[in-house]
Amino acid sequence: MNKKLNTGTQTSITQSEKIHESLAIRLLNDMKKNWILYVMILPVVVYFIVFAYIPMGGVVLAFKDYKIKKGIFGSPWVGFDNFERFFNGYNFERLILNTVGISAYSLLVGFPIPIVFALLLNYINQKIFKKTLQMVSYAPYFISTVVICGMITIFCRSDTGIFNVIRNHFGLSSINFLADASLFKSIYVWSGVWQGMGFSSIIYISALAGVDPALHEAAIMDGATKLQRIIHVDLPSLKPTIIMLLILQIGSLMNVGFEKVYLLQNSLNASASEVISTYVYKVGLIQNNYGYSTAVGLFNSLINLILVVSANEISKKVANESLW
Numbered sequence: 001m002n003k004k005l006n007t008g009t010q011t012s013i014t015q016s017e018k019i020h021e022s023l024a025i026r027l028l029n030d031m032k033k034n035w036i037l038y039v040m041i042l043p044v045v046v047y048f049i050v051f052a053y054i055p056m057g058g059v060v061l062a063f064k065d066y067k068i069k070k071g072i073f074g075s076p077w078v079g080f081d082n083f084e085r086f087f088n089g090y091n092f093e094r095l096i097l098n099t100v101g102i103s104a105y106s107l108l109v110g111f112p113i114p115i116v117f118a119l120l121l122n123y124i125n126q127k128i129f130k131k132t133l134q135m136v137s138y139a140p141y142f143i144s145t146v147v148i149c150g151m152i153t154i155f156c157r158s159d160t161g162i163f164n165v166i167r168n169h170f171g172l173s174s175i176n177f178l179a180d181a182s183l184f185k186s187i188y189v190w191s192g193v194w195q196g197m198g199f200s201s202i203i204y205i206s207a208l209a210g211v212d213p214a215l216h217e218a219a220i221m222d223g224a225t226k227l228q229r230i231i232h233v234d235l236p237s238l239k240p241t242i243i244m245l246l247i248l249q250i251g252s253l254m255n256v257g258f259e260k261v262y263l264l265q266n267s268l269n270a271s272a273s274e275v276i277s278t279y280v281y282k283v284g285l286i287q288n289n290y291g292y293s294t295a296v297g298l299f300n301s302l303i304n305l306i307l308v309v310s311a312n313e314i315s316k317k318v319a320n321e322s323l324w
Contacts (some may be wrong), residue, residue: 004133008174014118018089024216025309031232042103057267058072058294059294060072060073060093061075061290061291061294061295062082062083062291062294062295062297062298063077063078063079063080063082063291063295064076064077064078064291065078065081065291066290066291066294070220078291082291082292082294082295082296083294083295083299085295086292086295086296086299091274094104094271094274095274095275095276095279096276098272098273098274098275099254099256099275099276099277100253100254101185102185102188102189102256102261102275103252103253103254103255103256104253105185105186105189106188106189106192106256107249107250107253109189109190109193110189110192110193110196110197110200111245111246111249113193114196114197114198114200114201114204115201115204115238115242116206117137117197117198117201118201118205118208118236119204119208119230119234121133121134121201121205122205122208122234123226134198136198137197137199137201138198138202139198140194140195140196140198141195141196141198141199143195143261144312145257145260145263146259146263148191148195148260149259149260149263149264152178152187152264153178153264154178156176156178156187158174158175158176158274159174159176161177163175163177176268177265177291178266178268178269179266179269180269181268181269181270181271181272182269182272182275183269183273184264184269184273185272187264188260188261188264188273192257192260203241203244203245204238204241207237207238207241208234208235208237208238211233211237215233216229216233219232221232239319239321240321243315243319243321243322244321244323246311246315247311247312247315247322247323248308248323250307250308251256251304251305251307251311252304252305252308253304253307254276254300254303254307255277255304256275256276256277256306257277258275258278258281261273261275261277261278262278264283265278276296276297276300277300280293280296280297280300281293283296284297312324
């Protein structure tokens with residue numbers, strides 16, 4: 001019996017070695033045949049190795065009391081003390097609520113609007129008007145975050161801001177929008193929708209361009225209205241794209257854009273604008289508490305990983321669509 005088991009084990013090992021050898025040979029042959037393509041992709045591979053994979057070694061800082069003089073490996077090991085400090089901190093709940101609140105608000109508002117915009121744009125027959133609308137909607141995306149935040153600050157000024165000028169025209173009093181913490185999330189989200197709506201709709205417009213015209217012709221012959229064609233022809237065609245992008249959006253739920261939040265943040269709206277990314281910057285780079293800030297960032301990344309894997313599995317079971 002033991003001899004048979006040993007023989008079977010050796011056979012399976014031999015088969016796996018042969019498979020690996022065949023894969024290696026096929027890869028080498030493919031590299032010889034298409035070496036130009038591998039040379040072209042080499043800079044991208046090097047970039048990710050240098051700036052994505054090698055820095056992962058710095059994650060060890062999350063478990064150490066980092067001292068610059070002692071270095072990463074010479075600093076004392078503290079285990080999960082940095083994580084416990086963050087979880088027990090007075091601002092832990094506020095950071096989580098602000099981060100999730102802004103991200104969820106952006107997802108609920110910012111995700112469906114480009115889909116609706118793409119569907120409406122797809123039914124515009126006048127080419128000149130359609131191209132003009134596309135150009136106008138795409139343009140804000142190419143404005144830098146610093147300029148966008150400067151524009152928002154000017155528009156929201158309590159004396160000469162355009163929003164308060166309109167309010168004063170209708171007899172309403174001026175409001176210092178950026179000083180009101182309750183308005184910060186709406187300012188952040190809706191300005192983001194304005195900036196990214198047109199550009200985000202491009203992928204949906206491309207997907208709609210691939211819809212078989214025969215489906216629309218058949219629907220028109222059956223007396224379907226435009227709304228019925230959108231529901232029964234266009235949306236099913238967009239389903240794989242929508243699910244893929246939704247999974248990616250859920251996976252980045254804890255990643256609120258640092259630059260925009262930090263530039264719009266002030267002492268009056270900090271209770272609503274302080275998120276994990278700005279907190280990591282302040283305790284890490286400003287206060288030089290590298291171990292603690294690494295622990296906070298690692299916690300944030302782990303939550304995002306759990307979210308994207310969970311969203312992918314749920315989508316696979318419910319909608320039979322997934323990233324992997």
